[in-house]
Amino acid sequence: MTTRATGSVLMVTEADDLHGDALAATLRNHHGLTPIRLDMRDFPRENGTFRLASDGTGRSLSHVLGLDDVASVWWRRPQPCLVPGGADRADDDFRQAECDGFLQGMLWSIPALWVNDPGADRTATRKIVQLETAYRAGFAIPETLITNDVDEARDFLASRHGPVIYKRTGTGRGPFTETRIASAADLDRLPTIRHSPTTFQDFIPAEYDLRVVWVDGIEWAVRIDSQSGVGWVDSRLDTAVAFTPDRLPASVSKSLTTLMGALGLTFGVLDLRVGLDGEFYFLEVNPQGQFAYLEIKTGLPLFESLANLLVLGDGSVADR
Structure with a gap:
């Protein structure tokens, strides 16, 4: 072109x-x-x-x-x-x-x-906004608590029937922090959330993970065989596993379109997890997310799609 x-x-x-x-x-x-x-x-x-x-x-x-x-x-x-x-x-x-x-x-x-529009970009980076909007768009969401209340966090952990993960809530610059499963040892560290509100969610046992690059209505989905490597909790931790192009079911595509429209985003990188129950769980969307490694791994024309959007107003790629 x-x-x-x-x-x-x-x-x-x-x-x-x-x-x-x-x-x-x-x-x-x-x-x-x-x-x-x-x-x-x-x-x-x-x-x-x-x-x-x-x-x-x-x-x-x-x-x-x-x-x-x-x-x-x-x-x-x-x-x-x-x-x-x-x-x-x-x-x-x-x-x-x-x-x-x-x-x-x-x-x-x-x-x-x-x-993206800077105002929409800033609002969409707020994880609570993402979760609420994704829920209203029809996505399955792991049961979630975001709090700086130590007692609330302790009660949530005690009430769950399976493992619970915890992760950062903000999106500011800083060292990479991985998603972890809460352990008994972490209970002693709960007071540290007082000055750092933390996200707690039910852990979803997975078939695999998906990372989706959204380019103004065009979805480039990559299946990540996360459960075969060390990234079975956080797929970002292992790029040695298989990465393959994939397609989303129509119902998931519909929810994705609704979500991105409600957030006002024309571009974003989304993380989904496909549970053992076959459900597609929304984890997060990053308007400024990393995706170059996905193109390297799969050969998908992600940068070409984005370039076409910026130049032509249409992220379609010939002979897709």
Whole structure:
């Protein structure tokens, strides 16, 4: 496919993001486009200006050319501006807010195709919002408790008839944390949730796991043979098992479409677990999730699909 875009593609992500590198290469190879790339941490080291006059709007960053020609944006991994600290914490907070507000406002005001809309992206990253929306969309959800109340957590663990997993609730940057099965030893550590609300869920014995890359209505499903390796609790822990392209049942596709529409997302990476009972359980959706390894493992044209969405407004791939 060699169709050229009528405007530029802007990627907002970290400078060292390998997914950004892969999409840039795909845009060049399939569409003859070199995208604009922006790491928000470069501001305010670099200058920025927004101007509104009778003849229109102008946006500029001293290290980025072509913002006014942007037709689509991949809101991949935005970062806070990197504002040098001073001696006064209140002054630091003020300057951080001013820089973030300026740069975010200038970017968000661009009349472009957003993948994803920043407001929807931010709301959808909240795990409680995801779970409630997925439940209303018809997905099966493991019985869940999210709390910082030690007594509530202890009662929940005591009331369940099988194993319970626990995992982080937020989506902020930080070291990778795996999903674990709660053990007797963990009961002594429950007071630590007071300042870190934690997610507890019934553990679902699985046939296999699924990771689904959603590109504006097109679902690329990958079956992960998680139960044959060390990732039988958390499939992210073992990429040595079999990864194969798969298709979702029509009922699951319908729930997925309803979920993503309700969240306002055009792109996301979802984790589903297929239980021994044959049910498809929703675990989470990450609007900025990792998927390059899925293309490497299966050969699915995931980056081509995303590039087509950004350039053509349609993530379809010829000869799929």
